[in-house]
Amino acid sequence: MADLKRTPIFPEYEKWGAKTVDFGGWDLPVQFSGIKEEHHATREKAGLFDVSHMGEIEVTGESSEAFLQKMVTNNVTKLNINQAQYTAMCYPDGGTVDDFLVYKRDDNDYLLVVNAANTEKDYDWLKEHQIDGVSIENVSDQYAQLALQGPLAESILQKLTDDDLSEIKFFRFKDDVSFTGVNHTAIVSRTGYTGEDGFEIYIDQSSGRALWQAIMEAGEPEGLQPIGLGARDTLRFEANLALYGQELSKDITPVEAGIGFAVKVKTEDDFIGKDVLAKQKQDGPGRRLVGVEMLDKGIPRHGYDVLVGDEVIGFVTSGTQSPTLDKNVGLALIDVNHAEEGNVVSVQVRKRQLEAKIVPTPFYKRG
Known part of the structure; x- marks a missing residue:
């Protein structure tokens, strides 16, 4: 793994018992204490993610x-x-x-x-x-990026700064936020990729490790845990947040993937791809991203075919056993003619066709 890139936070991984993997050329933690434990910690308390590879x-x-x-x-x-x-x-x-x-x-x-x-x-x-x-x-080389996510994120981070974090509303940010014991100031943004409240923090890469240590120490009494890529994926999946390379790709449009809210075709300005996307928004796309819940025992994985009878109508983009729901669920891009909620379809899991039904998404929504 010597050829893999490492983030400024990498020296902290060993301390917290990380199991690392090659993730797009980066040596990153897939888990620390375990995917399900980290998932529940983020939903119920708070989790700290090193996303400096972004x-x-x-x-x-x-x-x-x-x-x-x-x-x-x-x-x-x-x-x-x-x-x-x-x-x-x-x-x-x-x-x-x-x-x-x-x-x-x-x-x-x-x-x-x-x-x-x-x-x-x-x-x-x-x-x-x-x-x-x-x-x-x-x-990219100038920044370390940390994500602090979960219901206790604000109270933990507030211990380290005199800036009033409650003033940062959803999809807003503050520049030049100072943290106790950390040399550089940071951009603190109320955004995230988990479906929970929380922050994404951008700081000079030389201060990334000090900020990680300060947040972990501040969050210890609240049960803050470091979170790896495994739980990052299950958390974003439950909240129906798209992952590039799965829900989105050069072959999948934003409208097909269900993020049409971020496609503004009524503006006077032209943008690249506008004609195609405007037509899809007006007429409806031929394919649509839907939720599927397994009726038979099996997990729908990325790339598995979805069928009605012998006809392949699409494929699974993401799937897992949802830690929050304790159900086997997936996201699938399928022919719009079969996309109605309640419809029963089949998922090709290895050599078997297993029944699943189309269900609403997101699978999880913060209360």
Whole structure:
């Protein structure tokens, strides 16, 4: 594993008993105490995630808003300073380049937080379409990123700062937040990938480890646990949050994947892929992402075929045994003609066709 990239937090993994894996060229923890335990800790108390492998791309300059308005599916002009927006970036055929967050730090100053495996591809795509008055810089190496998620996230993090974190509303952020015993200030954003309340924190990579240690110490009395990739996946899956490479890809549009809310086709501005996506929103896509709950014993895994009789009508994008529901459930992209809730379909699990029914999503919603 010597050739794998490591985040600034890596030295902390051993202390907490991490089991690491190769994740897109990064040596990252798949679990610490165990996936189910970490999942429940995040739902019931709080969990701390090292997500420093994520990519950060700065887009600045006098034409940056107009440029992003052309490149992404959401309406960037609606963003206020200190506000974040979820969006997608598409190819001309509507297929997805990536889904990510856009942070407006100032007029003409945006930070894009992109999926780790797509960082170079996204950067190249942006550069390919660069216009005058725009500067694009991959600043991923400058940042460590931590995510503190769960119902106790605010009370834990508040111990470390004089900034009033309750003032940060959903999809808003504060710049230059100071933490006790940590050299650099940070961007603190009320966002996350778990379906819980919490924060994503961006700080100079040289202060990442100190911030991790401070948060773990502050959260010890509340039962804070470090969380690996395994529980990160089950948490986001239950909340029906898309994962690039599964729910979204170059062959799956944002509308098909159920994130049409981030596709604003009624704006006057054209963006790449708008024609295709506007037609899908108007007429309805031919495929739709649905929830499936297994009736027979078996787990629907990514890539498994979904059938009605002998006809393949789609495939599973993600699936697992839900720790919260204690049921075997999945997300599947299927022919819209079979997508009605309550319909019974089959999932090809190895050599067997197992029955499942189509159910509402998300599987979990915070009360």
